[in-house]
Amino acid sequence: MDRIDAMRAFVAVVNEGSFSKAAGSLGLSPQLVSKYVSKLEEKLGTRLLQRTTRQVSVTEAGSRYFIHAQQILLSIDEMAAQLNGLQQSPKGVLRISAPVSFALKHMVTLTRDFQKRYPAVTIDLQLNDRKVDIIEEGFDVALRIGELKSSSLIAKQIAPVRVVLCAAPEYLREYGTPTTLAELDDHRYLHYSYMNMEAKGVIYEYLKARYFKQSSTFYSNNGDVLVESAGAGAGFVLQPTFIASDALGTGKLVTILPQYEPEPIHLYAVYAHKKLLPHKVRCFIDFISDYYGAPPYWDRAVPLGEDIRE
Known part of the structure; x- marks a missing residue:
């Protein structure tokens, strides 16, 4: 038998x-x-x-x-x-959901390189900053940023995501460079509409306490717009380095209050638990896991602040 x-x-x-x-x-x-x-x-x-x-x-x-x-x-x-x-080479349609700004800046070359290695895979990349229901909406993989709540989904950590407070040098020359959190009260804040209310860290707590009770100078649901506005001298912004690294690397933006930089959050690849994970999904997870490097390439030109986190 x-x-x-x-x-x-x-x-x-x-x-x-x-x-x-x-x-x-x-x-x-x-x-x-x-x-x-x-x-x-x-x-x-x-x-x-x-x-x-x-x-x-x-x-x-x-x-x-x-x-x-x-x-x-x-x-x-x-x-x-x-x-x-x-x-066997993976084949078929791979449906991916990803945040808008991250995908625009860091997934064009990734998808190109992935399809060079696996030409039989067709990629359907949908951009959305909301958390899609990958099962109900038929996605194979979703990229998500932040601390994930427990669920039946499997989450593979891909890369750390630094978040920094920054402003244009011209703006700081005109309005002064804050050296304490309290001095931010005298400055214009460019607010990200989807800022995670559960985010932890001194700078998050300060901004939530102040700017959710008062009106911010400018709101947007897109980080690229906020970084561009900050670079044009409109105020200061709190954004991840995968969006702000180019402006920081060229000096268009500089970090302020680096001692209050929060602990990094993370980029995850999320997918449904299945008895047999499709080969195309497994290949994509393995490919993206090593693609951005450690630290990720967008952080290599961004200086670290003095670590005196409270």
């Missing part, structure tokens, strides 16, 4: 609720499925199923065996899929 075949027969009977349905799902005869289960019980020395003319029920031993058998079969199938994937 092949132990794996017998194990598959038993798991199928439990999942389907009958020998005939299990036989249909496995492409076997009900008699052969019954023989497999009987031989398995004989080998284990215990009854796994209670059989009557009308129904099949699982014994206590069968319930315990079912849990472990299912895990073993899942591992075997996943390994087989991975080994098979090594011999």
Whole structure:
């Protein structure tokens, strides 16, 4: 008796609720499925199923065996899929959801390079700053930034995301450079509409306490617009370095109050838990995991502030 075949027969009977349905799902005869289960019980020395003319029920031993058998079969199938994937190129449509600013700045070359390696994959990249329901909306992968709440989704950490407070040198010459948080009260704040209310850090707490009670000078739901406005001298802005790094590297913007830079948040690739992850998704997750570097390339020209976080 092949132990794996017998194990598959038993798991199928439990999942389907009958020998005939299990036989249909496995492409076997009900008699052969019954023989497999009987031989398995004989080998284990215990009854796994209670059989009557009308129904099949699982014994206590069968319930315990079912849990472990299912895990073993899942591992075997996943390994087989991975080994098979090594011999085959991924193909099909890969649907990705990503934040607008991040995708515009850092996913053009990524998707180009990914498709050079895997030309049989068609990419459907949709940009949206809201958190899409990847299952309901049919996405294979979603890129998300921030601290994720617990869910049934699997999240792979891709890169740290620094967030800095910055302003144009011209603006600071005209209005002065703040050296304390309280001095920000005398300055114009360019506010990101989607700022995470649960974000932690001294600078976040200060801005939430002040600017959610009073009117900000300027609101926008797009970080690129805010960084461009800050570069034009409109005020100061709190934005991730993956958006502001070019302006910071050229001196169009400079960091202010670097001692209050919050702990980095993270970029994640999020996908649904599946028994067998499609090969195209696995290849994309592996590809993006190493693509941006450590630290990510957009941070290499951005100076670190003195660390006196409270």
